[in-house]
Amino acid sequence: METKILKKRSATLKEVAERAGVSLMTVSRxxxxxxxxxxxTITKVEAAVEALNYRPNILARSLAGGNSLVIGIVYHNPSSGYLSEILVGAMTACRELGHQLVLEDLSDxxxxxxxxxxTHRLQKMGLDGLLLTPPLSANSVLVQKLHDSNIPTILVGRQKTQYDFSTVSFNDQSAAFAMTQYLIELGHKDIGFIVGSIEQPFSGRRKDGFLQAMHHHNIYVNDAFIKQGDYTFKSGMEQGGELLDLENPPTAIFASNDDMAAGVIAAAHSRNxxxxNSVSIVGFDDTELSSAIWPALTTVRQPISNIAKNxxxxLHDNILTDxxxxxxxxxxxxxxxxxxxSAAAIK
Amino acid sequence: METKILKKRSATLKEVAERAGVSLMTVSRxxxxxxxxxxxTITKVEAAVEALNYRPNILARSLAGGNSLVIGIVYHNPSSGYLSEILVGAMTACRELGHQLVLEDLSDxxxxxxxxxxTHRLQKMGLDGLLLTPPLSANSVLVQKLHDSNIPTILVGRQKTQYDFSTVSFNDQSAAFAMTQYLIELGHKDIGFIVGSIEQPFSGRRKDGFLQAMHHHNIYVNDAFIKQGDYTFKSGMEQGGELLDLENPPTAIFASNDDMAAGVIAAAHSRNxxxxNSVSIVGFDDTELSSAIWPALTTVRQPISNIAKNxxxxLHDNILTDxxxxxxxxxxxxxxxxxxxSAAAIK
DNA sequence: TTTTATAATGATAACGCTATCATAATGTTA
DNA sequence: TAACATTATGATAGCGTTATCATTATAAAA
Structure with missing residues (x-):
């Protein structure tokens, strides 16, 4: 069967204007x-828009408006959960604002x-702005070079601004606080915590949130209950194992991400x-892993897509507003x- | 510190033309x-392009060219790995071809x-074309409605065309064949296979690939070694457990996806x-899970991003070529x- | 040579919208 | 009711490209 599909020309402003009996500019208004x-007039125009199923042509709009930005999203070995949410959020916002997205994958x-x-490569691309995602946003040499090269940039996942770059980040601290509080409300007092890699600024924030919640509830924090991991399953399994092997082990373990929490779960399993019921285990990030394993992980979710939108x-405001x-x-x-x-009230 | 960032106007065709001493159209050519x-002339123009660091304005190009499509990507609860790759692939292709992407998330x-x-919603959006991803592309009612509504669509992940819709899919069969062959080359003959949900067209293809490889190498396929799973970790753990508990268990187990393979690994772990070395376990899809667990999973990777590009x-060719x-x-x-x-040569 | 075909370039009008300034309709004040 | 301010609408010129047709340089044929 042979078919000839053709792009059906969609209605233009002019056609809507004619149908509504007004000028083109009125419709635009x-x-x-x-x-x-x-x-x-609004009513008349809207009727015409409806009747013709008119959709504005974003290309023409952006071109005429003269304020369409080409924005690069720069990433380096992101988890697919992070990447997909960033892309969805960024695309949605760009569509609304009439900007174009260019992906720059630095993974290797x-x-x-x-x-x-x-930096040189990005500069040659003629981008109007950049979204620098973690871990790149924590690379201060890169940030400095980008600053020197004069490309407006948003540092995603950082909280401290650098040069004149703005940042957008998640409140890891209050999330960790909330999760800790949740465990405390379940009756847990002996709570183990596995810290993530110290290079990431948010690792410290998560730990701080944990500590603050404990202090807030006047619960003594046993130093032996705080372990250093590196965000891998393996480190979770090892450090979790050490916690579980303590003479008086914690009744709950809070790992700084889901991978490590899954490792802790594996460690618990292997100790039968x-x-x-014997130990509650919670994670951070709500990755797919958390619902893939058994028991499914209680965790905390970052609004990554929102972060990208913001x-x-x-960037839009910074560049386009005078x-x-x-x-x-x-x-x-x-x-x-x-x-x-994976978490329950203490018996 | 206050800064005023401004979009720096980039060079236009006209400026390049002036610098090169030719007409605007020549540069365009x-x-x-x-x-x-x-x-x-080419040499002269290229020098000017280089000197001004000229980048064509995609908006203007697409508008003038009059062949820019608005393409919708429709998805329903995709795994983030799948989604991110689809988005990256689709965005890359769209950027090259001057099309716009609109996301339509039907997840619920x-x-x-x-x-x-x-269908009604998609129709009102005024899209020129659609990418329908699995499992939606397997929903024949939806496909039929889309056909009735006259929106050019590509069915992703299906192999049989329906109505006048083209399909783009992965060769699951030959991938499963290759993976099975790999196990055979490692010396395995007693190979267990866990099938995925039968609703998904690719489940059968993966099984077929396995069977073909076995037959190709004249290896007898023990019916007891073929189990039915449903792509979940849990089903992998259960079915894998049953395989391992057989009197003469397989020396290798091939699960139809990584989640199930991870389940099999958990089952093997719990049996010490x-x-x-005692049993090889392999998966399918190369999701993040596969490198998160221990031992890291031998698996097979789909070029999803390529599928999206294609x-x-x-769609471009179908709609724009006459x-x-x-x-x-x-x-x-x-x-x-x-x-x-997770897989090794048999001893 | 002169003619004719062909290769190379140029001029101009779209593409569908917004910005900007001009004009018409309405309301307000003296 | 004249004079002015205000609100509502329209006309026109871009935005940065490509399409199309016209023109000029160059090569081939007569």
Whole structure:
């Protein structure tokens, strides 16, 4: 069977205008600043828009408006959960604002990135702005080079601004606080905590949130209950194992990410411990792993897609608004604890 | 510190033309159909392009060209690995071809989607084409409604065309064949296989690939070694456990996806079996899980991002080329076996 | 040579929208 | 009711490209 599909030309402003019996600009106004138009006219125009199933042509709009940005999203070995959410959020925001997205994948086979080379490459791409995601946003040499090269950038996942770059990040601290509080409310006092890699700024924030919650509830924090991991399953299994092997082990273990929590679960399994009745185990990030394993992991979810949206909007404002702006630090703190089966009230 | 960042206007064709001392159209030709231009001129123009660091304005190009499509990507509870790769692939292709991407997330809290409602919604969006990803592409009611509504669509992950819709899929069969062959080359003959949910068309393809490889090497396939799973960790753990508990268990187990393979690994662990020395376990998909667990999973990787690229290109050709086209079925068969630690040669 | 075909370049009008300034309709004040 | 302010609408010129047709340089044929 042979078919000839053809792009069906969609209605234009002009056609809508003719049908509504007004000028093209009036239709444009109805679509953009409707407060400049009389109610009667709005109604007529909307009827025409509806009748023709008119959709504005974003290309033409952005071109004519002259304020369309080309924004690069730069990433390096992100987890797919992180990447997909960033992309979804960024694409959504870009579509609304009429910007274009360019992906710049710096992932490699384990080698380090060269800030000099990367910056040069980005510069040649003629981008109007950049979203630098972790761990790149924590690479101060790269950040400095980007600053020197004059590309407006948002540092995603950092809280401290650098040069005139704004940051957008998650409130890891309050999320860790909330999760710890949740465990405390379940009756746990002896809570183990596995810290993530210290290079990541958010590792410290998560730990701080944990400590603050404990102090807030006047619970003594046993130093032996705090272990250093590196965000891998293996480190979770090892450090979790050590916690579980203590003479008086904690009744709950809070790992700084899901991979490590899964490792702790594996360690508990191999010791024939019942989860969550003998020990509660919770993670952080709500990755897919958390619902893939058994028992499914109680964890806390970051609104990554929102962070991306906010970053795009910030870039938009910074570049397109002529009001001078100070470098800002936006902290998104929608904390969502996902209660699954790996944590329960103490007996 | 207050800073005023401003979008720096980038060079236009006109400026390049002036600098090169030629007309604007000549520059455009150099950028597009360079075979119409004299070599001398090309050189001059390229120098100017380089000097001004000129980047074509995609918006203007697409608008003037009049062949920019708005393509919707429709998905329903995809794994993040799948989604991120689809997005990366689709975005890359769209950028090259000057198309726009619109995301349509049909994911929900477990409820079923209503083909009627979905189709209506998509129709109102004024999309020029659609990428329908699994499991939606296997929903024949939805496919039929989309066909009725006249939106050009590519069915991703299916091999049989339906109506005049083309498909783009992965060659699961040859991938499963290759993986089975790999196990056979390692000396395994008693190989267990865990099938995935039968609703998914690719489940059968993977099983077929396994069987074909066994037959190809004249190895008897023990019916008791073939188990039915449902792509979950839990089913892998259960079915894998049953295989391992057989009087003469298989020396290798091939699960139809990584989640199930991870389940098999858990089952082996709980029986104190050494992986891979007592039993080799392999998966399918190369999800993040496969490198998160221990031992890291030997698995096979789908070029999802490529599939997305191809789908976009196909849509492009189908809609924009006026050569009548038959509905086609593209099967991408780049098979990549990722060798990690969960499979070894038999002793 | 002169003619004719061909290769190379240029001029101009779209593409569908917004910005900007001009004009018409309405309301307000003296 | 004249004079002015205000609100509502329209006309026109871009935005940065490509399409299309016209023109000029160059090569081939007569």
């Amino acid at each position: 109805v679509l953009n600043n409707r407060d400049l138009v009389k109610q009667d 086979g384990g080698g380090d990135i060269d800030p000099e080379v990367v 411990l019942d989860i969550p 970053s795009i909007k910030l 009001i001078p702006k100070a470098a800002s630090s936006t902290i998104i703190d929608t904390v969502e604890i996902i209660r699954r089966e | 150099v950028l597009n159909n360079r075979d119409l231009v004299k070599q001398d 809290g477990g409820g079923d989607i209503d083909p009627e409602v979905v 079996l050494d992986i891979p 789908s976009i290109k196909l 050569i009548p086209k038959a509905a086609s079925s593209t099967i991408i068969d780049t098979v990549e076996i990722i060798r990690r630690e």
